[in-house]
Amino acid sequence: MGVWGIWIGMILESACIPIPSEVIMLSGGWLVAQGSLSFVDVAVAGIIGNLLGSILAYYVGRAGGRRLLQKYGKYILLNEHHLEQAERWFHRFGESTVFFTRMLPFVRTFISLPAGIAGMKTWKFAVFTLLGSIPWNLTLLYLGYRLGGNWSIVEHYLRPVSYGICGVVLLLLVWWLLRRRKDRTV
Numbered sequence: 001m002g003v004w005g006i007w008i009g010m011i012l013e014s015a016c017i018p019i020p021s022e023v024i025m026l027s028g029g030w031l032v033a034q035g036s037l038s039f040v041d042v043a044v045a046g047i048i049g050n051l052l053g054s055i056l057a058y059y060v061g062r063a064g065g066r067r068l069l070q071k072y073g074k075y076i077l078l079n080e081h082h083l084e085q086a087e088r089w090f091h092r093f094g095e096s097t098v099f100f101t102r103m104l105p106f107v108r109t110f111i112s113l114p115a116g117i118a119g120m121k122t123w124k125f126a127v128f129t130l131l132g133s134i135p136w137n138l139t140l141l142y143l144g145y146r147l148g149g150n151w152s153i154v155e156h157y158l159r160p161v162s163y164g165i166c167g168v169v170l171l172l173l174v175w176w177l178l179r180r181r182k183d184r185t186v
Helices: 002-014 021-034 039-076 080-101 112-117 122-150 152-185
Strands: none
Touching: 002 021, 002 039, 021 039, 021 122, 039 112, 039 122, 080 112, 080 122, 112 122
């Protein structure tokens, strides 16, 4: 599907559908190395796809995420106080969180939902998403271009990093849940 496939793939990846952007952009770089696509076209498709998919997920969080957490949050030990804490945190650090997490495997896919739930200003979210997705996409595209048909090597090395980041996030979540449970019993 060429550039359109990269654009659609990056929209889906950024809309919380776990399609690895590493594979999409690295293979896009490989297609550039073959002369099938232009570097600029693939870069623009990836970056704009990232932005559009992220905005979709942001609006899902903004439109219904808070209601869902208010209704079902008790099952994962979340209450109104936690939502208010998250909103204050996003108002204080939201821009840098969105910017830096756009360059982290796994986390980058899902940061849009909490940004929307916390009510981060749409224009700020869009600007920092755009700025954060540029280095990620260009790096993967360039690596795919330089490695040509061997682009899967990069994905092979990025996968453990993605799993590590996912593990750290899960450990922090477990720690937080245990701490909440302990605070509730005291």
